[in-house]
Amino acid sequence: MGKVGIFVLLLGLAALAAALFGAIHNQVSYTLGPTYFTAFKFIQFGIGEALPHRFGASVVGIQASWWMGPLIGLPAFLYGLFAVPQPRTYFAAGIGAIIVVILLTSFGALTGLIGGLVADATGILDPYLNFREGPTRSDFLRAGFMHDASYLGGALGLFAAFFPMRRARAIDRTNSKKEAPHAAT
Numbered sequence: 001m002g003k004v005g006i007f008v009l010l011l012g013l014a015a016l017a018a019a020l021f022g023a024i025h026n027q028v029s030y031t032l033g034p035t036y037f038t039a040f041k042f043i044q045f046g047i048g049e050a051l052p053h054r055f056g057a058s059v060v061g062i063q064a065s066w067w068m069g070p071l072i073g074l075p076a077f078l079y080g081l082f083a084v085p086q087p088r089t090y091f092a093a094g095i096g097a098i099i100v101v102i103l104l105t106s107f108g109a110l111t112g113l114i115g116g117l118v119a120d121a122t123g124i125l126d127p128y129l130n131f132r133e134g135p136t137r138s139d140f141l142r143a144g145f146m147h148d149a150s151y152l153g154g155a156l157g158l159f160a161a162f163f164p165m166r167r168a169r170a171i172d173r174t175n176s177k178k179e180a181p182h183a184a185t
Contacts, residue, residue: 004081006087006094010077010097010098011070019069022058023062025150027057029109032143033140033146036142075158076158079165080097090168104154108156112146112152113146116142
């Protein structure tokens with residue numbers, strides 16, 4: 001497969017990875033804050049009452065995140081398309097970029113969850129929130145912080161995705177110098 005085909009494949013894999021991340025992420029955040037979904041996300045995404053809530057949370061995750069994979073991957077994949085000479089190295093770097101973004105997004109979600117737990121426990125944001133005490137407040141703080149912070153982690157991934165591509169470029173350059181015939185002295 002040529003590099004343009006690999007580019008298209010990487011965009012598709014990034015969309016798939018983001019969709020799977022969104023579905024799994026929402027299973028975790030639904031466990032931690034179901035009211036965030038029933039009072040907000042299901043309405044926002046038009047998820048009807050007939051759909052089981054767990055399945056609805058996954059559907060929301062897929063719809064909310066599939067497009068983020070190609071969007072975040074596009075700059076790094078384009079860079080690699082032109083900067084990384086070998087198709088095999090380019091593909092491996094693209095997979096590495098997807099993994100880096102997933103890891104940063106996961107770290108962002110975990111950081112957001114911790115922030116939501118702290119905000120819930122301390123009440124530091126209560127003057128700014130329009131919630132009464134109860135599960136809705138706690139659910140929105142836990143799940144909402146987790147969701148927002150995962151997008152921030154993904155945004156960091158936009159930049160970090162370049163590192164595997166730059167490394168692949170350096171590897172290909174080093175390998176091409178080793179393979180070049182040496183001039184007779």
